[in-house]
Amino acid sequence: MATTVSEAPKMGIEMMLERIMGAMEKQNQELTELRRECSDLRTSNRSMEIMLQNISQGRSNSPPGLSAGMSPSIGRERARSPFLPRRSTAQAGPSQVLITSPSHEVTTHSFPFPDDREIPGFYVVIPAGGAGTRLWPLSRENHPKFLLDVNLCGNSLLQSTWERLLPLAGPSRMTVVAGPAHSEGILGQLPNLDSSNLFTEPGPKDSMAAIGLAAAILLRRDPEAVIGSFAADHMISGEDAFLGAVTEAVEVAKEGYLVTIGIAPSHPATGFGYIRLGDKLGLKSAPHSRLVSSFKEKPDAHTAAKYLATGQYRWNAGMFVTKASLLMELMKENCPDLYEGLMNISAVWDDEVARKSALEEVWPTLEKIPIDNAVAEPAAAQGKVAVIPSTFGWDDVGDFSSLAEMLPAESNKPRVLGDQRLGKRCLWSFHL
């Protein structure tokens, strides 16, 4: 049937109305979805607050796996930093560790630390990579975050990492893996680092190649070596609790596990990986050790909030303790080309000329992959990964908001990194 002139505008209006109705319906659906997510978040917030009240009132059915210093307002992007003068108790006292028991009780344990904490055969590996682009321009390619004294304590993050771990390994078993651009800065800041323990990689190939290179070299030097990798640019408070956790991790590593340290989460962070706790291992020498059921790398906020509410998850702090031989076996199984490349490089490491040509030839061909995806996730699926759930304060100082949390400020005043009296000459100020 032919359309008359008077019907044409009517059809146009009807089509417009139809489109508007369709758009409204879509918006309604999205609103319903958002309301549902808000309601989920409110529910998990409420349960967290109740659990926190229980802790503060000393009730025993306290929260599954939360650090006692945690802020109740988990809806905020970040909780108060444990690196600020405390109003909370996340930082355990000397030789005391806040432990979350499997029955979800937070208890305080004392570790019988001997004066000499050195662990024979334990090597520290500090992968110092990345320019920390989220902290640019404070951190730049030639001034990476780990060389900066970001919280004005008098030490760079790298120096603090060194000092923290030195009691466990002693200077001869402390190693660093970094790019050539940073060698001078690293040796300048760490005068006690043996230059043969600075493993220089030609270019960034991500954490598996960096830690794998150290493991391959150390395995040739000491077939029984147990290694622990700890990022150069993390901040930790409650150092006794930290050392206690690493000491337990070494015990578990000796039993043939790849061991990680799980941090009690204080808020539903989306910038970290999460570890799902599995069964208790029941080791006498490592009473808090558990199997890792699975890893989840950087979930969205909704998923992270759900994880927190279960109490069964810890943050993955990127710390791994293992026999060097096990790490290489896992690489051989899961990324054989990377394994072979690193074994070839390590075979000629002590010969400077042969090392140079092996690095030139092999390094560019190596796969760029994080240790989490390369070995930790597949090994967890085989029941080969353990975790020491811990409650020391930890942050990876990833961005300005995390850095700002570590700096003191009066309310409604900017946070200043540098000398406040210098006014405009201060290093940096934050308006957050």
Ligand SMILES: Nc1nc2c(ncn2[C@@H]2O[C@H](COP(=O)(O)OP(=O)(O)O[C@H]3O[C@H](CO)[C@@H](O)[C@H](O)[C@@H]3O)[C@@H](O)[C@H]2O)c(=O)[nH]1
């Ligand atoms: N030497 C060297 N080190 C590297 C390289 N790539 C990464 N690293 C080092 O390996 C560690 C982790 O690498 P990132 O790239 O910073 O990892 P991420 O995205 O932050 O995630 C990992 O760490 C988080 C904690 O900070 C975890 O929450 C997450 O699950 C994961 O393990 C850091 O110490 C980093 O310096 C490299 O090419 N060379």
